[in-house]
Every structure is written in structure tokens, then in C-alpha cells.
Amino acid sequence: MITSPKVETKNLNLYYTENQVLHDVNITIAEKKVTALIGPSGCGKSTLLRCFNRLNELIVGTRIEGEILLDGKNIYQNGMDVVDIRRRVGLIFQKPNPFPKSIYDNIAFGLKIGGMKNKSRISEIAEKSLIDTGLWEEVKDRLHTSALDLSGGQQQRLCIARALAIEPEVILMDEPTSALDPAATFKIEELVTQLKNSYTIIIVTHNMQQAGRVSDFTGFLYLGKLIEFGNTNILFTRPKEKLTENYISGRFG
Amino acid sequence: MNIRNITDKFFHYFFLVSGVSAIGILFAIFVMLAMNGLQTFTDVSISQFFLSTRWNPSAFGEPSYGILSLVVSSIMVTLGAMVIAVPLGIGTAAYLSEIAPPFLRETLKPVVEILAGIPSVVVGFFGIVFLGPLIADVFNLTSGLNALNGSILLAIMALPTIVSVSEDAIRSVPKDFKEASYAxxxxRWLTLVKITLPAASSGIVAAVMLGIGRAIGETMTVLMATGNALQMPGSFFDSVRTMTANIAIELGEVPFGTTHYFGLFAVGLVLFFMSLAVNLTAEHFTKKYRRYRT
Structure with missing residues (x-):
């Protein structure tokens, strides 16, 4: 079914102190496709998402078993550079979180930290990533004003531009539209559809219509287990599992 | 009128009176300071007062009332203290809020805050019996009671304020920024330096200002540790007399109502405006940082 896996988890278990949050998750993420993770609150979908760029390990008391393969290499292996992984796997957060800096500096930051010194090259990349996220026309005259003055939707697109600037291979999105109004949500969804031409995208959402609109594959999680995974159209129309059917038909949530 | 109404009225007026009197007393002190201080200028010209470096009110024939060397001494000792306390304080705050494991932070922060409670006379005593001889020894001086000694002691005294307030500021930076940076x-190091500290900068500036406020008004410690020579300081190894120390030394002996007496009030008035400026700056930045916390 999935011919070119970009990311794969193998028997992934995650514990937070005494509690087991993820149970034996095996999921395959196709390259340059959009994979949605759905499920009720607390099912572990955001936790799973943050495993893909090792952001979970910032929380004291988190323990992980199993493997996550990125292009066939286990990112949890000893000796893997977490900085390198995070530059290859970007993350967009639920709440837009631009830095309290100018619009331009928000994008330039990741590049400068990565060692890029050439100013004109940085401006070029900044412009390109703002064009790619559809922000350029809206902000080109005020690149050096504070990013915090942008609207919520613009902030979120800036965060996406910031992630794109360092040219990741995979983009993780953690309910990227839950803090936005319908119009801004529409723009982000459009953007996701465009971005999948160049990037592998994993999006967590509790909006099932959104999963239906933007994703090629969908995984349904419940109580830390991957209940069902498959082609989005099939999963939403002919789910194999009773639990999936109950969830997508709105019988619990 | 029933009992409840009466108690209500009583407490209303009780708090009104206590609130008004607190402000009233402070205002009265300011008025007294200003009224006495300003009388200096009936005898002394404003330019002599501010620009002359000679403070010698009891000289026979021609007394002089120049406060410049006192002001310079105060500023020098305070700035010296900040050079030591600011990097150390921000470093400690960053360690406590970002790096230290929680149990260590919970223990260390109260300990640092307790340091603020050490009486200034004890700190001054420490300066005389320990730090003074040490400085004299290390730098090969005849006496260790100098500006450097005062600066080190004031740094120790300002440290708790700086650490405590900056730690709050650093810790209240939303974790969203840090996560975005990690992602x-x-x-961790670059996130701290490039994201967290700049985001906390207004709180940190407020902390430094409060530290300066603490140092510039400190009297007993500098009086004991800096040697109190009336001269324009040339270096940190010189003995200096700060504005606060000068008032403390002379006010007990000065004849009431003389120009010298009024002059000391004028010194106090200048000190008041200096520390007011520092506190207003601190307040300005604290407000900015409160707004930012949301």
C-alpha cells in the first residue's frame, strides 16, 4: 500500500513516569503524502507526533521503547544527533508561537543558528519561504516589525515559513488550526495541500472534516493504541474497526 | 443603622486612613527634605554645589560645599558592584530557572533570598575584618578599605534582588518560545542566549535597576568598608566617601540650621532623585514585562 516509507515506527512504547501513553504503535508514513492522526483528546496523537522529532524527551520522566526509522535509520539510536533530526523534521505547534522578534528575524534565526552567514542568501530564503506560505504580499513592507503584531492565522503561516526556511524533509503539525478562525484555517489547509508536493507531512487534528480534506492516509488512535490505519477515503467510508466507525460517526469524541 | 453597616463603615474609614497616612508620611518626608535642602542655595551657588569637588564645610574662613566627588564616589562604587553582580546574578538566575533540577532550584532560590536579610552592618564588618585585609594583601596596598571593597560588598548585597527578580522573569518566558526554538x-545553550534571555530582557533590566537602587542607597556597609576619605577617587584602590556615608558621618555633629546642616539635606535630596530615577526606570521595565507575561 505504501511504497516509499519516509518514517516508520516499530513497536513504539512511550511511558510518562508510571503511565504508559503509547502502546506498541506501528505506523508507516508515506513520503510526500499527508498523513493525519485522529482520535479523542488524550489518545496520544500529539505525543506520537512529538516522538518523530524527539521533542518528547524535553519532558522529564519520559521513556521510549521501540524504534522510529527516518529513511531507515533509527532516530533514537545512540549517537544520532538530535539537532540534526530536528532540522530534518520540523514541527508546527497548536498555538502559533513566533518568537518575540521581527518577522524577518523569525525566519533568519534558524538559518543563522545553522551557520549561514551570507545575508543576501538569508533574505532570499526568507522571501521564498514567505512566498511559499502566501505571506509575502501581506508582510513584505513590514518585515522588520514585530511578528507578534500579526493576526493569529498570519502568525501560524509565519511559523510554517520559519520551519520551511531550514528545508526540513518532514513537517509535523500539531492541530495547527485549532486556534484559528475558519478563513485562516482554510488558508492553512490549502497550504498543506501545496506543501505535500515537496514535503512529507504528518498532521494531528481532532477535526475529522479536516483530516478528510487534506490527508491521503489517516491513523486513528484510541487510548494510546493505533486502532486503524489506512487510506483516508477508505478509513472514513468503510472502517474495519467498530471503534473507528463509532468515532468518525461522532458517537464519542 | 445595623451592626453590619457600622463595621462596614468602620473598616472603610480604617483602611482609607491607613492608606492616606502612609502616602502622607512619605510626602511629608519629601517636603522636609526639599525645604531644608533647598535652603543651602541661599549661601551656596548651584554651580559650586554640583561642580566643585571640594566638600569642606568646616574649613575656617572659606567653607566649600561641592558634592561632585561624593556623587562620583557613589556612582563608582555602585557601578563597580553592578559589574560584579549583573553577570553573576543573571548567570545564577539562568542556571536556577533553566538548568538546575527542580529540587535544587527549590532549595537554592530561598537560600539566595535569605542573603538579602543579612544586616548591612554584618556585611560591613565582614568587609573590615576579612575582605579589607585580603584586598590589601592581594594588591599590595597599605589599606584594603577602598572603593573596590565597597563594590564587592554591595555586589553581594544586590545579588539576591537581581537573582530573584531575573529568575522570575526568565521562568515566565512562555515555554512556546523555547519549544519552537528546540523544534x-x-x-539548549543557544536557545537560552538567543531566545529565552532576550524574551526576559525587560524583567532582567528591571532586576538590575532594583539592584542599583539597593546599592546606591546603602549606607552602613560602604561607611564601614570604603575608608571615607574626602577626595575625588582616581581608581578603585582609592578610599572613597559616598553620599550616604557622608550624611551618616556628618549629620550627628552638625550644628542645627547652619549651611552645613542644610547642605547635608541637599545631598540627601540629590540622592533621592537619583534613586527615584533608578526606581522609575525599573518600574517602567517591570510594567513592560508584566504586560508581556499575559
Whole structure:
């Protein structure tokens, strides 16, 4: 079914102190496709998402078993550079979180930290990533004003531009539209559809219509287990599992 | 009128009176300071007062009332203290809020805050019996009671304020910023220096200002540790007399109502405006940082 896996988890278990949050998750993420993770609150979908760029390990008391393969290499292996992984796997957060800096500096930051010194090259990349996220026309005259003055939707697109600037291979999105109004949500969804031409995208959402609109594959999680995974159209129309059917038909949530 | 109404009225007026009197007393002190201080200028010209470096009110024939060397001494000792206390304080605050494991932070922060409670006379005593001889020894001086000694002691005294307030500021930086930085592949050190500290900068500036406020008004410690020579300081190894120390030394002996007496009030008035400026700056930045916390 999935011919070119970009990311794969193998028997992934995650514990937070005494509690087991993820149970034996095996999921395959196709390259340059959009994979949605759905499920009720607390099912572990955001936790799973943050495993893909090792952001979970910032929380004291988190323990992980199993493997996550990125292009066939286990990112949890000893000796893997977490900085390198995070530059290859970007993350967009639920709440837009631009830095309290100018619009331009928000994008330039990741590049400068990565060692890029050439100013004109940085401006070029900044412009390109703002064009790619559809922000350029809206902000080109005020690149050096504070990013915090942008609207919520613009902030979120800036965060996406910031992630794109360092040219990741995979983009993780953690309910990227839950803090936005319908119009801004529409723009982000459009953007996701465009971005999948160049990037592998994993999006967590509790909006099932959104999963239906933007994703090629969908995984349904419940109580830390991957209940069902498959082609989005099939999963939403002919789910194999009773639990999936109950969830997508709105019988619990 | 029933009992409840009466108690209500009583407490209303009780708090009104206590609130008004607190402000009233402070205002009265300011008025007294200003009224006495300003009388200096009936005898002394404003330019002599501010620009002359000679403070010698009891000289026979021609007394002089120049406060410049006192002001310079105060500023020098305070700035010296900040050079030591600011990097140390921000470093400690960053360690406590970002790096130290929680149990260590919970123990260390109260300990640092307790340091603020050490009486200034004890700190001054420490300066005389320990730090003074040490400085004299290390730098090969005849006496260790000098500006450097005062600066080090004031740094110790300002440290708790700076650490405590900056730690709050650093810790209240939303974790969203830090996570965003980590997600871009930025390591912990660069996240701290490039994201967290700049985001906390207004709180940190407020902390430094409060530290300066504490140092510039400190009297007993500098009186004991700096040697109190009336001269324009040339270096940190010189003995200096700060504005506060000068008032403390002379006010007990000065004849009431003389120009010298009024002059000391004028010195106090200048000190008041200096520390007011520092506190207003601190307040300005604290407000900015409160707004930012949301």
C-alpha cells in the first residue's frame, strides 16, 4: 500500500513516569503524502507526533521503547544527533508561537543558528519561504516589525515559513488550526495541500472534516493504541474497526 | 443603622486612613527634605554645589560645599558592584530557572533570598575584618578599605534582588518560545542566549535597576568598608566617601540650621532623585514585562 516509507515506527512504547501513553504503535508514513492522526483528546496523537522529532524527551520522566526509522535509520539510536533530526523534521505547534522578534528575524534565526552567514542568501530564503506560505504580499513592507503584531492565522503561516526556511524533509503539525478562525484555517489547509508536493507531512487534528480534506492516509488512535490505519477515503467510508466507525460517526469524541 | 453597616463603615474609614497616612508620611518626608535642602542655595551657588569637588564645610574662613566627588564616589562604587553582580546574578538566575533540577532550584532560590536579610552592618564588618585585609594583601596596598571593597560588598548585597527578580522573569518566558526554538534544531545553550534571555530582557533590566537602587542607597556597609576619605577617587584602590556615608558621618555633629546642616539635606535630596530615577526606570521595565507575561 505504501511504497516509499519516509518514517516508520516499530513497536513504539512511550511511558510518562508510571503511565504508559503509547502502546506498541506501528505506523508507516508515506513520503510526500499527508498523513493525519485522529482520535479523542488524550489518545496520544500529539505525543506520537512529538516522538518523530524527539521533542518528547524535553519532558522529564519520559521513556521510549521501540524504534522510529527516518529513511531507515533509527532516530533514537545512540549517537544520532538530535539537532540534526530536528532540522530534518520540523514541527508546527497548536498555538502559533513566533518568537518575540521581527518577522524577518523569525525566519533568519534558524538559518543563522545553522551557520549561514551570507545575508543576501538569508533574505532570499526568507522571501521564498514567505512566498511559499502566501505571506509575502501581506508582510513584505513590514518585515522588520514585530511578528507578534500579526493576526493569529498570519502568525501560524509565519511559523510554517520559519520551519520551511531550514528545508526540513518532514513537517509535523500539531492541530495547527485549532486556534484559528475558519478563513485562516482554510488558508492553512490549502497550504498543506501545496506543501505535500515537496514535503512529507504528518498532521494531528481532532477535526475529522479536516483530516478528510487534506490527508491521503489517516491513523486513528484510541487510548494510546493505533486502532486503524489506512487510506483516508477508505478509513472514513468503510472502517474495519467498530471503534473507528463509532468515532468518525461522532458517537464519542 | 445595623451592626453590619457600622463595621462596614468602620473598616472603610480604617483602611482609607491607613492608606492616606502612609502616602502622607512619605510626602511629608519629601517636603522636609526639599525645604531644608533647598535652603543651602541661599549661601551656596548651584554651580559650586554640583561642580566643585571640594566638600569642606568646616574649613575656617572659606567653607566649600561641592558634592561632585561624593556623587562620583557613589556612582563608582555602585557601578563597580553592578559589574560584579549583573553577570553573576543573571548567570545564577539562568542556571536556577533553566538548568538546575527542580529540587535544587527549590532549595537554592530561598537560600539566595535569605542573603538579602543579612544586616548591612554584618556585611560591613565582614568587609573590615576579612575582605579589607585580603584586598590589601592581594594588591599590595597599605589599606584594603577602598572603593573596590565597597563594590564587592554591595555586589553581594544586590545579588539576591537581581537573582530573584531575573529568575522570575526568565521562568515566565512562555515555554512556546523555547519549544519552537528546540523544534528548529537549536540546542539548549543557544536557545537560552538567543531566545529565552532576550524574551526576559525587560524583567532582567528591571532586576538590575532594583539592584542599583539597593546599592546606591546603602549606607552602613560602604561607611564601614570604603575608608571615607574626602577626595575625588582616581581608581578603585582609592578610599572613597559616598553620599550616604557622608550624611551618616556628618549629620550627628552638625550644628542645627547652619549651611552645613542644610547642605547635608541637599545631598540627601540629590540622592533621592537619583534613586527615584533608578526606581522609575525599573518600574517602567517591570510594567513592560508584566504586560508581556499575559
Amino acid at each position: 528548529l534544531g537549536v540546542n
